[in-house]
Amino acid sequence: MAELKPADRMKIKRHPMPNQDEHVRRGNFDEVALGYAPETAREEAERCIQCKDPKCVQGCPVGVLIPQFIKALREGDMVQAVEWMKVKNNLPAICGRVCPQESQCEGNCILGKKGDPVAIGRLERYVGDFELAHRTCPLAKAPKTGKRIAVVGSGPAGLTCAVDLGREGHDVTIFESLHGPGGVLIYGIPEFRLPKGVVHNEVNYAVECLGIQIKTDHVIGRSYTLDELLAEYDAVFLGTGAGLPSFMRIPGINLNGVMSANEFLTRVNLMKAYQFPDYDTPVKLGRKVAVIGAGNVAMDAARCSLRLRALAAQKNAGEQGEVHIVYRRSKDEVPARHEEVEHAEEEGVIFDFLTSPIEILGDEKHHVRSLRCVRMELGEPDASGRRKPLERKGSEFDMDIDTVIMALGTNPNPIVFVDADGLERTKYGTAVAEHETGRTKKRRVWAGGDVVTGAATVISAMGAGKRAAADIHAFVKGESSWD
Amino acid sequence: MYAIVKKEVLTDVTKLMVIEAPHVARSARAGQFVIVRIDEYGERIPLTIADYDRAAGTITIIFQELGKSTKQLGKLTPGDTLASFAGPLGHPTEIGNYGTVVCMGGGVGIAPIYPITRALKEAGNRVISIIGARTKNLLFWEDRMMSVSDSLIVCTDDGSHGRACLVTEPLKELLEDKNNRVAKVWAIGPASMMKFVTLTTKPHAVPTIVSLNTIMIDGTGMCGGCRVLLEEGARFVCVDGPEFDGHKVDWDSLLSRLSFYKDEEREAVEYYEHKCRIDGETMKGRK
Numbered sequence: 210m211a212e213l214k215p216a217d218r219m220k221i222k223r224h225p226m227p228n229q230d231e232h233v234r235r236g237n238f239d240e241v242a243l244g245y246a247p248e249t250a251r252e253e254a255e256r257c258i259q260c261k262d263p264k265c266v267q268g269c270p271v272g273v274l275i276p277q278f279i280k281a282l283r284e285g286d287m288v289q290a291v292e293w294m295k296v297k298n299n300l301p302a303i304c305g306r307v308c309p310q311e312s313q314c315e316g317n318c319i320l321g322k323k324g325d326p327v328a329i330g331r332l333e334r335y336v337g338d339f340e341l342a343h344r345t346c347p348l349a350k351a352p353k354t355g356k357r358i359a360v361v362g363s364g365p366a367g368l369t370c371a372v373d374l375g376r377e378g379h380d381v382t383i384f385e386s387l388h389g390p391g392g393v394l395i396y397g398i399p400e401f402r403l404p405k406g407v408v409h410n411e412v413n414y415a416v417e418c419l420g421i422q423i424k425t426d427h428v429i430g431r432s433y434t435l436d437e438l439l440a441e442y443d444a445v446f447l448g449t450g451a452g453l454p455s456f457m458r459i460p461g462i463n464l465n466g467v468m469s470a471n472e473f474l475t476r477v478n479l480m481k482a483y484q485f486p487d488y489d490t491p492v493k494l495g496r497k498v499a500v501i502g503a504g505n506v507a508m509d510a511a512r513c514s515l516r517l518r519a520l521a522a523q524k525n526a527g528e529q530g531e532v533h534i535v536y537r538r539s540k541d542e543v544p545a546r547h548e549e550v551e552h553a554e555e556e557g558v559i560f561d562f563l564t565s566p567i568e569i570l571g572d573e574k575h576h577v578r579s580l581r582c583v584r585m586e587l588g589e590p591d592a593s594g595r596r597k598p599l600e601r602k603g604s605e606f607d608m609d610i611d612t613v614i615m616a617l618g619t620n621p622n623p624i625v626f627v628d629a630d631g632l633e634r635t636k637y638g639t640a641v642a643e644h645e646t647g648r649t650k651k652r653r654v655w656a657g658g659d660v661v662t663g664a665a666t667v668i669s670a671m672g673a674g675k676r677a678a679a680d681i682h683a684f685v686k687g688e689s690s691w692d
Numbered sequence: 693m694y695a696i697v698k699k700e701v702l703t704d705v706t707k708l709m710v711i712e713a714p715h716v717a718r719s720a721r722a723g724q725f726v727i728v729r730i731d732e733y734g735e736r737i738p739l740t741i742a743d744y745d746r747a748a749g750t751i752t753i754i755f756q757e758l759g760k761s762t763k764q765l766g767k768l769t770p771g772d773t774l775a776s777f778a779g780p781l782g783h784p785t786e787i788g789n790y791g792t793v794v795c796m797g798g799g800v801g802i803a804p805i806y807p808i809t810r811a812l813k814e815a816g817n818r819v820i821s822i823i824g825a826r827t828k829n830l831l832f833w834e835d836r837m838m839s840v841s842d843s844l845i846v847c848t849d850d851g852s853h854g855r856a857c858l859v860t861e862p863l864k865e866l867l868e869d870k871n872n873r874v875a876k877v878w879a880i881g882p883a884s885m886m887k888f889v890t891l892t893t894k895p896h897a898v899p900t901i902v903s904l905n906t907i908m909i910d911g912t913g914m915c916g917g918c919r920v921l922l923e924e925g926a927r928f929v930c931v932d933g934p935e936f937d938g939h940k941v942d943w944d945s946l947l948s949r950l951s952f953y954k955d956e957e958r959e960a961v962e963y964y965e966h967k968c969r970i971d972g973e974t975m976k977g978r979k
């Protein structure tokens with residue numbers, strides 16, 4: 210294609226993502242977004258006007274070299290595109306799929322001012338998938354340094370930190386309490402949004418190329434304490450995430466049929482309950498499911514519920530039932546990625562906005578029978594800048610519901626802090642760590658990701674892992690001191 | 693992979709296994725538990741650490757064959773391996789010198805009460821133990837319990853061995869006997885047994901520690917599936933327990949939560965036994 214003028218580029222329409230048909234995908238766990246074909250990716254890449262001062266990059270928490278990788282992509286030089294990408298982001302196949310692009314890179318893209326932003330996330334995924342298939346950017350390992358580093362937790366923060374340190378030639382061991390590595394990427398985010406093969410592929414590649422050891426079934430704070438790790442390793446990075454679920458403080462939360470989104474998603478994703486009884490772990494859903502909350506976790510829980518209902522209906526020729534999202538604010542405040550909300554709507558999730566549960570009612574057998582709610586209205590903006598939801602007096606009503614899934618946010622899991630004297634924490638239970646370096650208040654201990662920020666994003670966890678790796682590297686080489 | 697190094701058949705449905713798991717053995721203590729997953733398809737099931745050997749790096753588990761997972765586990769033999777073995781989890785038992793204490797084990801609960809009884813005896817307590825089961829064939833370790841107790845009472849529901857009664861009956865007599873001054877009671881067994889033990893001790897205001905066996909998934913505080921209602925609110929058995937003050941537990945809610953997956957548990961057993969029939973000989977695997 211001849212070189213286009215910016216005005217011509219801006220005339221090209223944003224290319225939609227080909228998706229699995231909503232009627233079909235509702236009944237399976239296969240990936241929804243199918244990925245751009247090569248020519249679509251090339252054409253979408255043509256839309257970028259290669260800003261001198263690219264705003265998109267400022268919107269990305271790790272500063273991916275967006276204009277550079279897009280230029281290489283449209284010139285057909287995929288090897289170069291991968292290289293530009295990997296300067297800042299080790300896991301583009303993952304971030305391209307799950308980043309909240311509309312509030313990050315794409316939210317800042319100049320084209321978004323008048324029309325649609327460049328589909329940066331979709332192009333990133335395209336580059337990431339190319340790399341997964343072709344492995345053009347081998348992970349090279351520097352000569353051995355003899356330094357031993359322990360990474361606790363194998364989510365995006367821990368993995369990124371481990372890979373960067375492994376490349377520097379350090380001897381890295383990851384300790385993970387679950388039986389498989391990946392953190393939320395494997396136990397939380399469902400297959401239809403992030404195929405587990407993508408995650409396993411990245412993990413295996415890193416392990417094979419860099420000799421990183423992964424010790425699963427190791428619960429730090431119990432199998433080993435943090436102080437015991439410090440006795441054996443030169444540095445310890447904590448990437449233990451924020452996995453402790455919270456329940457609403459309303460009557461009825463202990464009834465049968467009430468579960469946390471974490472329980473539900475772990476059963477479904479990590480334990481593969483959707484393939485019960487081939488896999489041993491079951492998951493029990495009623496006919497009418499209410500998911501409380503409207504973040505990514507809530508969307509995932511709702512869309513998994515929908516699929517399980519459809520599979521059950523196929524198996525027993527029964528009814529599909531209903532899946533509701535119950536959210537106390539309005540649609541404008543929904544914190545989930547836009548794409549997930551759209552997909553959820555297309556698939557048939559029912560949204561009950563401005564609705565807040567006040568009690569879960571049970572039957573004589575302790576099973577959920579209905580959900581008592583009140584209607585809300587939005588008042589003045591609160592500290593977070595969002596309009597505060599207020600109860601409308603006398604608006605109580607009961608929803609016919611038999612399963613309640615709480616997706617209300619999570620806090621750091623406290624086990625890792627057992628016998629970790631000197632590791633300071635905030636009143637929310639998060640570890641105190643410097644943003645730039647990841648250093649905690651405890652000598653030779655770094656932390657990053659959700660354990661520091663509280664529930665956030667995959668890319669911000671990766672960014673924290675990367676910054677900490679750079680600082681750990683400098684520290685163990687003696688280039689910087691602790692005090 | 694974690695190797696099974698030893699297997700003992702304690703009763704028709706109760707098996708003991710010694711598993712090689714140095715990372716658990718190094719810090720394991722009485723009262724804690726592990727999460728076991730047999731193979732790639734397996735669920736994560738909690739089992740109490742019945743004993744440990746730090747030098748050998750092994751953990752002893754004792755389990756009763758109830759459903760799919762424990763039945764499959766029971767078919768394995770030394771040389772076989774387990775896919776996951778995570779722990780030690782939960783808080784260890786608090787041991788002190790309280791005076792006269794009663795240790796109660798029901799069914800497979802005899803296994804986890806044994807190391808606690810031993811530790812209480814070593815700490816200088818006068819230990820009265822009560823063990824019970826539905827029938828004689830389900831009892832084990834009478835001799836071991838005897839060796840760490842000042843006196844031992846054995847009961848079976850059907851009277852096939854020892855006294856024909858529930859374990860709560862001798863407990864009640866002990867509590868009512870003014871000479872005894874029971875300071876504390878430990879009870880481990882089926883939830884309904886623990887419930888009735890706490891109902892028996894409550895009028896006498898004797899502190900009663902129970903070890904709750906809720907349904908678990910991760911065992912590390914991540915899912916909340918193991919939650920139990922106490923007087924002060926919901927707690928996670930895997931991180932806050934497994935031992936609790938039995939007088940504060942909402943037993944009815946616990947019992948109903950334990951039965952939530954009954955249909956699926958039955959389906960899993962039927963499916964497994966069907967597969968095994970097709971597989972023929974091994975009865976171990978599934979695929």
Ligand SMILES: Cc1cc2nc3c(=O)[nH]c(=O)nc-3n(C[C@H](O)[C@H](O)[C@H](O)COP(=O)(O)OP(=O)(O)OC[C@H]3O[C@@H](n4cnc5c(N)ncnc54)[C@H](O)[C@@H]3O)c2cc1C
Pocket residue numbers: 307308309361362363364365366367384385386387390391392393394397398427428429430448449450451452474505506509546622624625657658659660664665666667668670
């Ligand atoms: C359902 C769901 C959907 C989400 N969707 C998105 C999305 O679309 N886009 C997005 O950007 N973000 C999303 N997020 C948020 C994102 O996944 C997290 O912010 C991110 O995974 C945090 O990474 P992390 O490495 O800090 O922690 P985690 O991914 O939580 O990993 C922590 C790991 O540490 C392990 N661990 C914990 N304690 C111990 C211990 N004591 N010893 C050993 N190991 C331990 C855990 O088992 C876990 O594997 C979602 C989160 C959830 C739950």
Ligand SMILES: Cc1cc2nc3c(=O)[nH]c(=O)nc-3n(C[C@H](O)[C@H](O)[C@H](O)COP(=O)(O)OP(=O)(O)OC[C@H]3O[C@@H](n4cnc5c(N)ncnc54)[C@H](O)[C@@H]3O)c2cc1C
Pocket residue numbers: 725737738739740741754755756757758759760761762763800803804882883904905906907908934950951954957958960
């Ligand atoms: C902290 C903890 C420690 C435990 N320690 C031991 C132990 O040392 N030895 C041992 O044999 N078991 C122990 N259990 C119970 C054990 O985990 C369950 O028996 C096991 O998960 C059953 O799995 P299954 O697939 O074989 O049976 P399932 O199919 O899950 O269950 C079969 C039958 O058992 C009942 N059941 C299910 N779960 C439990 C449970 N947790 N307690 C009682 N009944 C249940 C079901 O209602 C059903 O009727 C412990 C549980 C906990 C929480």
Ligand code: SF4
Pocket residue numbers: 268269270271272273275298304305308309310313314315329330333668
């Ligand atoms: S990492 Fe995420 S935010 Fe950054 S460019 Fe890629 S998709 Fe956008």
Ligand code: SF4
Pocket residue numbers: 256257258259260263264265266275276317318319320327329
């Ligand atoms: S802001 Fe948009 S148009 Fe400009 S460089 Fe970034 S992606 Fe391209």
Ligand code: FES
Pocket residue numbers: 907908909910911912913914915916917918919928929930931
């Ligand atoms: S088993 Fe998941 S929180 Fe206890």
